[in-house]
Amino acid sequence: MLFPLLSQEAMNILGAALSLVIITLGITSILKIRQIQRLNKTIAYLKKSLDELDEQAKLIVRTDLELNKTQEELDKKINGLYALQRISQDVGKTLDQNDIFQRISQEHIRQIGFQKTLVFTKNQQGKLHIRHQVGFDEEQIQHIENKFTWPGLYDMLKEKSITLSSASPSQEMRQVIQSIAAATNLDSFIIAPLSKKEGLFGFILLAHASGETALTVTEGDEELVAILASQISQALENAELFEAVYSQHQELERKVEERTKELSGALNEIKLVNQRKTDFVSAVSHELRTPLTSIKGYASILLTGKLGIVPEEVKQRLEKINIHSNELTHMVNNLLDIARIESGKIALKLEPLDILSAAAYALDLLSPQIKEKSIQARIDIPQGLSPALGDQSQISRVFINLIGNAIKFVPAEGGSIGISAFESGQVIQVNVADNGIGMSQNDTEHIFDEFYRADNAINQKVKGTGLGLTLVKNIIQAHQGKIWVESKLNQGSAFSFTLPRCKT
Amino acid sequence: MSLKVAIGKSRKGDIAEAAHSCMAQIDIAEVTLALLFSTPAFATQSLPKNILSALGAEVPLIGCSAMGLITPEGTQNEGLILVLTASPSLKASCGEVSLDNPKDAFLSGQELGSHLISGVTGYRRDICLLLSDGLSEKTSGVIQGLQNVLGRSFPFIGAGASDNFAFKQTAQFYNGTLLRKSAVAALLSGKLSYALGIRHGWKPLGKIHTITRSYANVIQSIDGKRAGLLYEDYFAKSLPELKKEILRVNILYPLGISLEGENEYLLRNIISLNDDGSIITQGDVPQGSSIRIMIGTKESALSAARQAAEQVKASLRDKEPSLAIVMSSASRARLLGRDIDEEFKVIRETLGKDVPLAGFYSYGEYAPLGSTAYYGQTYLHNQTIAILGIGE
Numbered sequence: 001m002l003f004p005l006l007s008q009e010a011m012n013i014l015g016a017a018l019s020l021v022i023i024t025l026g027i028t029s030i031l032k033i034r035q036i037q038r039l040n041k042t043i044a045y046l047k048k049s050l051d052e053l054d055e056q057a058k059l060i061v062r063t064d065l066e067l068n069k070t071q072e073e074l075d076k077k078i079n080g081l082y083a084l085q086r087i088s089q090d091v092g093k094t095l096d097q098n099d100i101f102q103r104i105s106q107e108h109i110r111q112i113g114f115q116k117t118l119v120f121t122k123n124q125q126g127k128l129h130i131r132h133q134v135g136f137d138e139e140q141i142q143h144i145e146n147k148f149t150w151p152g153l154y155d156m157l158k159e160k161s162i163t164l165s166s167a168s169p170s171q172e173m174r175q176v177i178q179s180i181a182a183a184t185n186l187d188s189f190i191i192a193p194l195s196k197k198e199g200l201f202g203f204i205l206l207a208h209a210s211g212e213t214a215l216t217v218t219e220g221d222e223e224l225v226a227i228l229a230s231q232i233s234q235a236l237e238n239a240e241l242f243e244a245v246y247s248q249h250q251e252l253e254r255k256v257e258e259r260t261k262e263l264s265g266a267l268n269e270i271k272l273v274n275q276r277k278t279d280f281v282s283a284v285s286h287e288l289r290t291p292l293t294s295i296k297g298y299a300s301i302l303l304t305g306k307l308g309i310v311p312e313e314v315k316q317r318l319e320k321i322n323i324h325s326n327e328l329t330h331m332v333n334n335l336l337d338i339a340r341i342e343s344g345k346i347a348l349k350l351e352p353l354d355i356l357s358a359a360a361y362a363l364d365l366l367s368p369q370i371k372e373k374s375i376q377a378r379i380d381i382p383q384g385l386s387p388a389l390g391d392q393s394q395i396s397r398v399f400i401n402l403i404g405n406a407i408k409f410v411p412a413e414g415g416s417i418g419i420s421a422f423e424s425g426q427v428i429q430v431n432v433a434d435n436g437i438g439m440s441q442n443d444t445e446h447i448f449d450e451f452y453r454a455d456n457a458i459n460q461k462v463k464g465t466g467l468g469l470t471l472v473k474n475i476i477q478a479h480q481g482k483i484w485v486e487s488k489l490n491q492g493s494a495f496s497f498t499l500p501r502c503k504t
Numbered sequence: 505m506s507l508k509v510a511i512g513k514s515r516k517g518d519i520a521e522a523a524h525s526c527m528a529q530i531d532i533a534e535v536t537l538a539l540l541f542s543t544p545a546f547a548t549q550s551l552p553k554n555i556l557s558a559l560g561a562e563v564p565l566i567g568c569s570a571m572g573l574i575t576p577e578g579t580q581n582e583g584l585i586l587v588l589t590a591s592p593s594l595k596a597s598c599g600e601v602s603l604d605n606p607k608d609a610f611l612s613g614q615e616l617g618s619h620l621i622s623g624v625t626g627y628r629r630d631i632c633l634l635l636s637d638g639l640s641e642k643t644s645g646v647i648q649g650l651q652n653v654l655g656r657s658f659p660f661i662g663a664g665a666s667d668n669f670a671f672k673q674t675a676q677f678y679n680g681t682l683l684r685k686s687a688v689a690a691l692l693s694g695k696l697s698y699a700l701g702i703r704h705g706w707k708p709l710g711k712i713h714t715i716t717r718s719y720a721n722v723i724q725s726i727d728g729k730r731a732g733l734l735y736e737d738y739f740a741k742s743l744p745e746l747k748k749e750i751l752r753v754n755i756l757y758p759l760g761i762s763l764e765g766e767n768e769y770l771l772r773n774i775i776s777l778n779d780d781g782s783i784i785t786q787g788d789v790p791q792g793s794s795i796r797i798m799i800g801t802k803e804s805a806l807s808a809a810r811q812a813a814e815q816v817k818a819s820l821r822d823k824e825p826s827l828a829i830v831m832s833s834a835s836r837a838r839l840l841g842r843d844i845d846e847e848f849k850v851i852r853e854t855l856g857k858d859v860p861l862a863g864f865y866s867y868g869e870y871a872p873l874g875s876t877a878y879y880g881q882t883y884l885h886n887q888t889i890a891i892l893g894i895g896e
Contacts, residue, residue, distance in 0.1 A: 050711060051711075053710070053711075054710045054711045057709045057710030057711075057738070057797070058710065058737070058738045058739075058740070060709060060799070061709060061710075061738050061739060061757055061797065061799060062738075062739055062740060064756070064757075064799060065739060065749070065752065065753070065756065065757075068752065068756055068839075069752065071841065072752075072841065075841040075842045078842065079842065106545055106582065107515070107516075107581075107582050110545075110581065110582060110668075111581075115668065115670075135545075209668065209670050209672070216748075
């Protein structure tokens with residue numbers, strides 16, 4: 001017996017208690033096991049969540065990396081564009097080719113995202129040399145210039161004439177890229193052609209500092225460098241055009257100056273010759289007048305018969321002498337007037353001049369001849385026409401000459417003369433028209449020349465000096481006016497002249 | 505005692521322009537320390553010497569090359585900036601040490617520390633500004649060596665000299681000379697108050713992973729598998745594909761080491777992915793560390809910059825600093841891209857628009873960890889903005 005001292009009753013109680021404990025323990029363990037199972041489940045659940053979260057974290061970093069890459073590329077591009085804008089502003093400020101390169105500075109290059117630059121251009125011998133550099137020392141430049149096997153490489157680049165980068169995947173360009181890399185000792189670079197209208201003239205190379213393997217060139221960089229190259233090309237082209245235009249302008253100015261000098265020399269000579277001619281004519285006319293007066297005087301004395309009876313035949317000859325002397329005097333006087341006006345010796349008495357009265361005065365003076373040929377003369381000048389500025393006596397001579405000519409050339413029957421005038425801007429234009437025999441074109445071109453007489457039947461019959469219209473022209477020109485003629489053979493002529501309008 | 509500050513700069517690297525502008529603001533005879541930062545294009549052998557001769561005085565000068573500059577007017581991607589400080593309470597002891605030798609980096613750090621201390625004996629030592637070659641893997645060792653001499657909790661701040669993401673060579677300036685593969689430092693003593701702000705803003709993403717095998721800055725395996733697999737898996741790219749994008753991956757998705765008690769993960773840049781599956785990081789990664797893949801966005805980076813500036817402001821008890829030296833990771837510049845000026849604006853807004861800001865974009869930042877668990881020990885950070893505010 002295990003518990004001999006215990007009564008059966010006690011044994012029973014103990015047994016029951018034991019059973020109870022066992023049952024309780026059993027229930028507890030079952031509960032514990034369930035709890036552990038639950039916890040395990042939670043742990044598994046948490047672990048799963050954690051794994052899932054970790055997967056999400058992976059997604060986040062991958063997306064973030066891509067975003068950052070894009071952002072960086074974008075930033076780079078924006079910075080590059082700003083830098084480009086600054087460079088083009090700086091470069092555009094100068095029209096000196098050397099200065100254009102000098103303005104590409106360290107800071108500019110860095111802003112575009114590079115550290116070094118080389119600009120190669122062709123010199124006058126057609127060979128490429130380094131025109132500008134940033135980020136290299138003298139020794140390196142010497143080395144690159146020596147090592148660069150230009151002819152072959154240049155031809156290759158010229159042939160392609162495109163922007164190339166060290167990161168280019170093109171197999172075709174690999175050889176060129178490797179040659180550049182070998183010659184420059186650079187491993188990350190972009191090279192772009194500089195070209196003008198006539199074609200390629202150099203290259204610009206932008207590079208990362210050697211050893212910056214972390215920095216590789218991108219397509220965006222290539223675009224930027226291509227834009228930069230085209231802007232530099234443009235600036236150079238502008239500078240060249242400017243230089244060309246400038247030097248042409250200088251040349252032109254020089255030529256104009258030279259020609260002006262020549263012309264003014266010639267003009268002075270002409271003036272001098274003209275002056276001499278005028279002086280000569282004036283002197284000769286003057287000298288002619290004295291003997292002419294004597295001739296006329298003696299002929300008149302002889303005609304009076306005071307020196308003895310003059311036979312009728314002699315008288316007739318003497319009268320001819322008288323008439324011819326008068327003509328000669330008239331001619332000499334005209335010549336003298338022309339010479340005086342040309343040399344400016346006649347001072348015009350400029351005053352307000354009523355054209356209507358001047359024309360009427362001339363017609364009145366010539367009315368006997370007009371009546372004789374039964375010419376219909378008409379004045380068509382408005383009453384209120386502004387006065388012209390002129391010398392009254394001289395303008396009367398103009399009218400008398402022009403109307404006189406018209407009378408001379410209108411036909412014997414049905415002749416008509418019209419005088420009209422009107423205002424045109426700052427001048428008064430006067431026309432004297434007739435329905436006379438008119439002139440050929442050749443005659444109208446020379447009619448104002450000295451001693452020129454149109455070749456026609458009337459002129460052959462009627463004597464004239466060929467000085468009247470020259471005098472008229474000189475008078476009008478002395479008034480700052482113009483004179484011209486419109487004429488057709490057998491249809492009549494119209495002489496027109498202008499005089500300055502008198503400012504009230 | 506007030507701190508006088510003069511800042512001169514030139515976009516074109518014009519030494520006279522920067523120096524003369526400084527000289528118009530300050531009496532050169534009083535200057536205790538000059539800081540010079542220059543972009544690689546102008547970091548020539550003669551630059552520091554010419555700066556000193558333009559100033560016409562032998563002032564203690566340290567500085568370095570940088571991919572970009574922070575000036576009182578904003579960021580600048582080319583040029584140089586010169587900062588002169590003067591105060592009767594400020595004493596600076598400068599030193600340099602070469603990292604280009606087989607010597608143990610820890611010993612080099614100790615050597616530099618001893619030299620710095622010898623220059624300010626008898627003064628209370630406040631803070632150490634360290635500018636090291638951002639491409640050298642020895643910087644962590646130098647920091648440890650320096651701590652061994654100056655004290656484990658002695659505050660350090662600084663950053664790694666950078667180039668234009670060429671990862672080729674950087675420059676350090678020490679008085680009149682230009683150094684390569686070196687570290688330069690200034691130990692500042694006096695009664696001025698200093699405040700530090702350090703933040704990056706990168707956020708953890710995905711599961712926690714464990715470094716199962718590593719030594720120094722080489723991670724060999726993660727979760728028992730070759731380390732490189734982590735990135736291959738997350739980005740669904742093969743190793744050669746990843747290698748091509750290493751710079752972008754490095755900047756945007758560094759590894760984050762979880763540190764107990766710290767608000768932010770300690771970031772480690774990936775310098776390279778090796779064919780044997782190992783990952784080389786810029787700073788050390790202890791075996792057994794829990795790590796995460798980190799992700800940075802412009803917004804989080806900007807809000808981190810604000811927090812860093814707020815830290816500075818809070819530790820100066822809301823007083824405006826007389827000068828704030830800002831060292832921001834080159835990665836941040838790359839992440840922010842065209843919005844790079846926003847970071848500058850956020851800092852200026854927070855610190856006050858009249859606070860002169862000067863600094864540069866760096867490869868690695870050095871700053872203490874805040875929590876007591878790390879005793880304010882200085883670590884190498886990545887992707888971080890570190891601000892040193894100097895007040896009265």
